[in-house]
Amino acid sequence: MTDDLHPDLELASRALDEDTTVDERARVQASPELTDLVEALRHTREAVAEVPVPAASGRDAAIAAALSVFDELHAPAATPAAAASAGAPGASAGRVVSLFRRRAGWVMATAAAVLLVGVLGSLALNGSGSDDSTSGATETDQEILRAGADTAAPAAEDAAGATELTDAAPPSTISSIDSPAVAGIVVNDPAALLSLADELAPLAMTSAGGAETLPMTPTPDASLPDDGGVGGNTAGTVPKNRIDCPLAPDQVVFADILWQDIPAVGVRSTTTGVVQAVSYDCIVLVTVGP
Amino acid sequence: MDQLLRRHYDRIHAVCRRITSNEADAADAAQEALIAVVRGLHRFDGRSAFGTWVYRVATNASLDELRRRRRRPLASVDADHRREHDDAARPTEPADPAAERPIDMVAERMATDAALAGLAEEFRVPVVLRDVADLDYAEIAEVLGIPIGTVKSRIARGRGMLAGALGRHGNRDGSPGRPTGAS
Structure with missing residues (x-):
């Protein structure tokens, strides 16, 4: 051709x-x-x-639809926002999609508004440093953020992998705190991430018994070491902000980072040395070899 | 999650817009892509850049949308095109800065849409992934599952055909043609 x-x-x-x-x-x-x-x-x-800029309403509606699906996939009990987004309690994900098609614009706008209020409310509360807020908006936002950790949840294709993870060993977790305020080291490329890992969690200083070195009961006020040392937990540094994420037993968390503007934590395998940036909703943003 | 989706939405939409050549289809495809991203996050292993994976999802969503469009009754397609052209000419679209530009800008955009729509998918998609998503050749090869050499030649040929269709260099068959001085 x-x-x-x-x-x-x-x-x-x-x-x-x-x-x-x-x-x-x-x-x-x-x-x-x-x-x-x-x-x-x-x-x-x-x-x-030169592509026409999408209308804000379309952007918000699409994001609201995706967040609704995310919420539905990962939250056992639908939140009020998710129910509103789905159009009806217990609606299937497929139905959510159809409801958010362009022929139902008013549904999109309503759902987007509900979710945006929740997100903005949470951001405002986080910005004020409040750790004890129990407002509905904050709960909704945190459910969205934390739901990613529940890999054993709904998708059928997840079942096998999630079971494997669960059966292999009790997974370590990056434990929850009330205020996932953003405060991390800015890292934008794999080499810098690896360098940071080498500085904060050099392989020689991390224990092979990874599960025991992980911060199972985090201290909310734990700070990043300012001397590059490996304080905090036994092996690596203890991130200030943590949320629930399953980790392999040999993985340690060494820093809070901003990976290409996304709040995340740096994680290193003590056996392979592989370094990952993992977002607060447990997405592996990048994997870097030793 | 909201932040992640917002960070990528505009570029996802742009890819969908250029692959589908249709605003309504692009909106649907972009939404489907976001939902597919959410559903497939557990399958993303971090071995490729997140953006590359997202654009693969967006590309597939766009191609699915095109397939759905082909199955629609012809009248519906015509209606979509009419609406598209109406949208392009309407001066009240608030989020589109081009709406306030002179009419020739709108005409140029419509010409670009038409040129892209006239390009076969095998050329259009790699051109869009290169020029809109800004993926490099290797990433495009990964997304499309084709060799890098094929990516390069398809992008070259696609660009050549587009240039020809837009009255710049190049003929419709992808050969470069003689310089015209037009730009």
Whole structure:
């Protein structure tokens, strides 16, 4: 299919993407025709990349729908917000999807408003440093954040893996606290994450008996060490903010981080040295080898 | 979770918008993609970048939406196109800055939509993943399950056909053509 592709077109396209050798780049620069072709492709690329901004209402509705599904998947008892989003208590996930289609815009707007109030309320409370709030809005937000830890919950395809995890050993957890305020070390690339792990949780200083080194009963006020040492728990540092996440017995948490702007914790395997950034809702954002 | 979804929504929507060439379908596909992300989070193992995985989900959602669109009655498709064109020309869309631009900007956008819509999926999708999602060749190869060399040639050919359709360099068959000086 691509046999008849003109070689200059691919060269120009790769030049646009800066994927050329020194010789190829020189060839393009030496040829006015190729340079013009690259510029033409550049204008085309700009036209393609200029995508109309989505309407805020559509964005909020889509996010509300996804959060409703997330909530329904992971929360055994539906929260009022989830029930409102689903349209009816006990509605199936598939029904949630259909209800949020564009033909039911008022449902989207209502659900989005309910969830946004909850999220904003929680953020406001967290920002004020309140640890003892029990408002409904905060509960809803924390249920969303924490629900990701419940990997044994609903999806049928999860069942086997979740059982394996549960049966292998009592999983260690990053335990819950009331205020998941964001305060982490900014890490944006895998090399920096690995470097941070080497600094805060060097393999030589972590115990192979990982489960025992983990902070099973966290101290809410525990602080990150400021000297790069491995204080806190026996092996690594104790993150200030934790939520429930299943961990393998050989994994230790060494820091609160902001991975590409997402609040997370750094986790290292004491056996393999593999380092991961795990979000507060237990999503493995990146895995880095030792 | 909310933060995670918000961080990626606009780019997911952009990918869906360019693959489906239709705002209504893009909105549906983007929503389906978000839901698929939520449902599939447990399958994401961190070996690839989160964004790459998300765009794969968005791409699949968009292609699914296109397949659904093909199954719709023709009248419905026509109605969608009419609505799309109405939306593009309507000056009251609040979230779209382009709505306040001169009419030729709207026309250019419609021309881009038409050019993309006329491009075969095998060329359109890699071009969108490169130029909208900003994935590199290796990531696109991973998302589409094709060799990197094929990715490069499809992107080149897709761009060439788009340039031709938009009256810039290139012919419809993907050959570069003669320079016209147009840009």
